[in-house]
Amino acid sequence: MSKDFILPVPPLPLTTAEQSKLQGRLNGFKNGYEEGYFRGRLAILDGRPEEPLPVRNIHVMYVASGKGYPYSPLDEAVLSSLQSLTAAVTVTDVHQNLLELAGGNKPDLVLVLDGMDLPLEQIDRIRGMGIRTAIWLTDDPYYTDFTLGLVNHYDYVFTLERNCIEYYRQLGCKEVHYLPFAAYRPHYRPTLSRSPVTREVSFIGSAYWNRVHFFREIMPQLMEFNTVINGIWWDRLPEAPLYGNRIEIGKWMSPQETATAYSGSKIVINLHRSHKDDIANNNTLAISAASPNPRTFEIAASGTLQLSDIRDDLASFYKPGEEIVTFGSQQEMIDKIRYYLSHEEERQAIALKGLERTLREHTYPKRVNQLLTTIFG
Known part of the structure; x- marks a missing residue:
């Protein structure tokens, strides 16, 4: 009994359009794999626990900028960090009566963010109570016409601009320090899955x-x-x-x-x-x-x-x-x-x-x- 043998038929050559489609699919797989691998590496870094920092047994009165957006995210970042690093935080803003709050709470520090709209006599009287004061300036050097008149009213001045330090010291400020802003992780972190923005x-x-x-x-x-x-x-x-x-x-x-x-x-x-x-x-x-x-x-x-x-x-x-x-x-x-x-x-x-x-x-x-x-x- 004879057996029929069927010769294999060689595949037909792909058309140019089919070749382009296949190459596009292969590139898509490759790019998807590379992007997924990259997002995975981002996730590993993002998931690392932060280095533990000391929690101080102090009470800070935090005076927010009172300006709303876009300053409010800065306030949120500073306030959240203070709350994690100190025993107690009293929160207020530049539009409130700081004298009454400071007199009643007796904080170890009054920290002001921006401070452009804060009546300076309030800070002077708080310093007169023996309470330490500090200001963290948000817009140096772009508003120095105003900040040059503020800094002498505080015990400590923190600026995010290195070139402002010497100007403030020439005014007689003894405690001027360089302190740039940073990244607030609850706001700024990588997208770890497929991003809605490309x-x-x-x-x-x-x-x-x-x-x-x-x-x-x-x-x-x-x-x-x-x-x-x-x-x-x-x-x-x-x-x-x-x-x-x-x-x-x-x-x-x-x-x-x-x-x-x-x-x-x-x-x-x-x-x-x-x-x-x-x-x-x-x-x-x-x-x-x-x-x-x-x-x-x-x-x-x-x-x-x-x-x-x-x-x-x-x-x-x-x-x-x-x-x-x-x-x-x-x-x-x-x-x-x-x-x-x-x-x-x-x-x-x-x-x-x-x-x-x-x-x-x-x-x-x-x-x-x-x-x-x-x-x-």
């Missing part, structure tokens, strides 16, 4: 004029990428309507919205505001800015590659080329965007190292602990 490049911030001029010259190149800009005043950019919803005008984003956008972006640009601005600044002495802005720490805490303009003291906080990437010109920024979008492993490695450094050194509990150590030893 961008190549993000910039989030107000359209100060130096930013408008910087971006305007390179906007066509910048928008070749999947770039989105968010913030108030971007109607100052004449070409903004050309880009539709890729330039959002007139909205303050919440910290959580901002963190989601950061974490869903491959690259986040951090372009600092200028210390010279005839409209937005009150800095008649033209004190220059050397220190990183709060967004520096918030971007890094969100687990993304940060591309920042150079500030003199930036390297004290992050190693350029390892934990953060810097640029000195518009073209250098565009070139580095192009480079890191095509070098995924390098981009992710820097983002991970930036997050790790932030969690180790640049959180609000660590900053508040530094403040308390300065005052109480």
Whole structure:
């Protein structure tokens, strides 16, 4: 009995369209795996417990800025850290009668955030009670026309701008200390699952004029990428309507919205505001800015590659080329965007190292602990 043999039929060659479809599917699997692996590494870092800090047996009266958003997230970060590091915290704001509260509670310290709207005679009388006072200034050097008149009324002055220290000391302030802001982890952390936001490049911030001029010259190149800009005043950019919803005008984003956008972006640009601005600044002495802005720490805490303009003291906080990437010109920024979008492993490695450094050194509990150590030893 004979057996029929069926020769195997060779597969037909794929059409160009089928080849493209198959390659797209393979690339999708590869990219999905790499993104999942990256998010997993972010989750490991994000899940590490923070270093325990000492809890002091002191009572602090915290005077919030009273300005509402966008200062209220700063108040939340400082207050939460104080509550975790001290025995008792009394909470008030600059619009309340501080004398009555301080006289009744007898705190060991009255700590004021911002303090621009606080009647100074109240602070003077609290100091007269023998209660230590401190102010943490939020906007140096941009409002030094006002802060130069405040600082002598406090026992301790904390500024987030290194270049302001000497100016305050020249006024006779003996206790002036450099204390930048930080990342508040309940607000700024990586998105660990699939992000609802997918961008190549993000910039989030107000359209100060130096930013408008910087971006305007390179906007066509910048928008070749999947770039989105968010913030108030971007109607100052004449070409903004050309880009539709890729330039959002007139909205303050919440910290959580901002963190989601950061974490869903491959690259986040951090372009600092200028210390010279005839409209937005009150800095008649033209004190220059050397220190990183709060967004520096918030971007890094969100687990993304940060591309920042150079500030003199930036390297004290992050190693350029390892934990953060810097640029000195518009073209250098565009070139580095192009480079890191095509070098995924390098981009992710820097983002991970930036997050790790932030969690180790640049959180609000660590900053508040530094403040308390300065005052109480």
